[in-house]
Amino acid sequence: xxxxxxxxxxxxxxxxxxxxxxxxxxxxxxxxxxxxxxxxxxxxxxxxxxxxxxxxxxxxxxxxxxxxxxxxxxxxxxxxxxxxxxxxxxxxxxxxxxxxxxxxxxxxxxxxxxxxxxxxxxxxxxxxxxxxxx
Numbered sequence: 859x860x861x862x863x864x865x866x867x868x869x870x871x872x873x874x875x876x877x878x879x880x881x882x883x884x885x886x887x888x889x890x891x892x893x894x895x896x897x898x899x900x901x902x903x904x905x906x907x908x909x910x911x912x913x914x915x916x917x918x919x920x921x922x923x924x925x926x927x928x929x930x931x932x933x934x935x936x937x938x939x940x941x942x943x944x945x946x947x948x949x950x951x952x953x954x955x956x957x958x959x960x961x962x963x964x965x966x967x968x969x970x971x972x973x974x975x976x977x978x979x980x981x982x983x984x985x986x987x988x989x990x991x992x
Contacts, residue, residue, distance in 0.1 A: 860895065864900075873912055885909055892905070931962075934963065948962065
């Protein structure tokens, strides 16, 4: 059982800049434990937000995608995985038949301009990311 007060959580695992994968994993594990709690106290919510920000900073620095090294389909697959989406979710997002999501991810069909704009808006990226040919 995790404490409810921010100070007690900090005493258990002080938040600090993540410098390596081991600390990243430890922090991610604590986030997972906090996420299983149905209703957070104010202290738990503040602590969780602090840990999430530390993980995001580490991921931005150490796990960033290199857009120029990805094909458009690879970039799309990476974003879908990051957002825990699958081919069916992609089809719903684009407003196309369910089988089209799979065909797009296999490279059997091409994204339209409308698709590019929807994806860019949804993921907060530039449409060009999905048309690179690396």
